[in-house]
Amino acid sequence: MEKHFITDTLDRPLRDLRISVIDRCNFRCSYCMPKEIFGDDYPFMPESELLSFEEILRLAEPFTKLGAEKIRITGGEPLMRKNLAILIEQLSALDGVRDIGLTTNGVYLVKQAKALQEAGLHRVNVSLDAIDEKIFQTMNGRNVKPQAVLNGIDAALAAGLQVKVNMVVKKGVNDGQIRPMAEYCKEKGITLRFIEYMDVGQTNGWNFSEVATKKEMYEKLTHISPLIPVEKAYFGEVASRYRYKDSDVEVGFISSVSDAFCSSCTRARISADGKLYTCLFAESGHDLRGFLRNGASTEELEKYLTSIWISRNDRYSEERTEETVKNRKKIEMSYIGG
Numbered sequence: 001m002e003k004h005f006i007t008d009t010l011d012r013p014l015r016d017l018r019i020s021v022i023d024r025c026n027f028r029c030s031y032c033m034p035k036e037i038f039g040d041d042y043p044f045m046p047e048s049e050l051l052s053f054e055e056i057l058r059l060a061e062p063f064t065k066l067g068a069e070k071i072r073i074t075g076g077e078p079l080m081r082k083n084l085a086i087l088i089e090q091l092s093a094l095d096g097v098r099d100i101g102l103t104t105n106g107v108y109l110v111k112q113a114k115a116l117q118e119a120g121l122h123r124v125n126v127s128l129d130a131i132d133e134k135i136f137q138t139m140n141g142r143n144v145k146p147q148a149v150l151n152g153i154d155a156a157l158a159a160g161l162q163v164k165v166n167m168v169v170k171k172g173v174n175d176g177q178i179r180p181m182a183e184y185c186k187e188k189g190i191t192l193r194f195i196e197y198m199d200v201g202q203t204n205g206w207n208f209s210e211v212a213t214k215k216e217m218y219e220k221l222t223h224i225s226p227l228i229p230v231e232k233a234y235f236g237e238v239a240s241r242y243r244y245k246d247s248d249v250e251v252g253f254i255s256s257v258s259d260a261f262c263s264s265c266t267r268a269r270i271s272a273d274g275k276l277y278t279c280l281f282a283e284s285g286h287d288l289r290g291f292l293r294n295g296a297s298t299e300e301l302e303k304y305l306t307s308i309w310i311s312r313n314d315r316y317s318e319e320r321t322e323e324t325v326k327n328r329k330k331i332e333m334s335y336i337g338g
């Protein structure tokens with residue numbers, strides 16, 4: 001396949017494509033889909049609004065031509081999308097796709113891990129914010145016990161998937177879980193990544209005082225073992241990585257608030273209804289679904305995507321101010337998928 005590599009106004013290539021396949025979720029994490037807002041009558045997308053698998057494939061193809069080689073499937077909770085393994089299989093067969101990953105809360109992995117691996121999935125990032133029952137049950141808003149997620153992790157490992165665990169840390173809520181979570185993952189040989197709580201969306205009532213910064217979290221870990229920095233594996237890697245001195249197990253920090261990494265952000269995101277977002281904090285997206293449903297050819301799509309990416313100048317996390325936190329109309333994390 002002939003590639004047409006492109007860069008944006010800040011010289012950032014297009015490398016990663018994140019596709020949200022559904023906006024629904026079985027959890028109501030307070031920092032993402034607070035249950036007071038995402039209640040029984042919340043207007044989630046009807047099935048006709050979701051991109052079909054065929055449409056996702058039609059979109060993925062020009063993205064790979066323009067340089068995207070990694071695809072991550074996300075949501076909402078992506079494992080709630082029917083027949084997801086079929087989509088994974090179809091995406092794996094695309095020329096130019098080097099790696100497919102999935103971000104999930106893990107509960108449905110017990111049932112689906114094997115089929116996903118057989119379909120061509122390589123990696124899963126499982127989100128787990130606490131190992132303490134009460135804390136986790138409160139944070140996920142649905143009383144789900146951590147054991148349900150731990151079972152999912154075990155199923156993924158047994159199926160031969162690479163597993164990383166993601167933990168969003170909210171000060172005063174689960175920062176006391178940093179050490180127990182680190183000890184659990186170290187013991188199991190799993191990379192744990194601590195994510196700074198971000199001001200995505202408009203519903204989580206974000207406040208800087210609730211952010212546990214990378215520096216604060218790092219200090220807590222040194223009580224387990226000194227940490228040795230690990231070189232970044234590629235341009236655009238978002239986690240700063242470390243290895244425990246007394247083992248090969250790694251731990252990472254995604255410090256989008258205290259140490260932004262916009263200058264190497266190579267990610268394009270497609271929402272479940274087919275809008276393209278060039279930043280997690282964007283106010284609006286580009287309607288790819290409309291373009292597709294109006295009969296656009298692959299060449300026309302490629303042209304359209306090129307025109308969007310070459311004008312991209314987003315760098316929200318580097319520019320964050322009290323004013324942007326308060327007044328910018330940002331899309332929800334459950335809609336764009338992280």
Ligand code: SAM
Pocket residue numbers: 025031032074075076077078103104105125126127166167168195196197198199200204333334337338
């Ligand atoms: N439901 C799946 C899950 O939780 O892994 C996939 C979608 S979720 C939106 C993707 C990731 O975004 C999760 O790791 C979640 O913890 C993270 N996330 C959601 N809201 C966040 C916030 N306000 N700040 C930082 N990370 C957040």
Ligand code: SF4
Pocket residue numbers: 025026027028029032033075076077105127333334
């Ligand atoms: Fe659902 Fe994931 Fe958001 Fe939690 S973080 S509410 S699991 S989409």
Ligand code: SF4
Pocket residue numbers: 256261262263265278279280281314315316317318
């Ligand atoms: Fe990328 Fe936007 Fe996040 Fe910066 S704020 S790293 S540009 S998604």
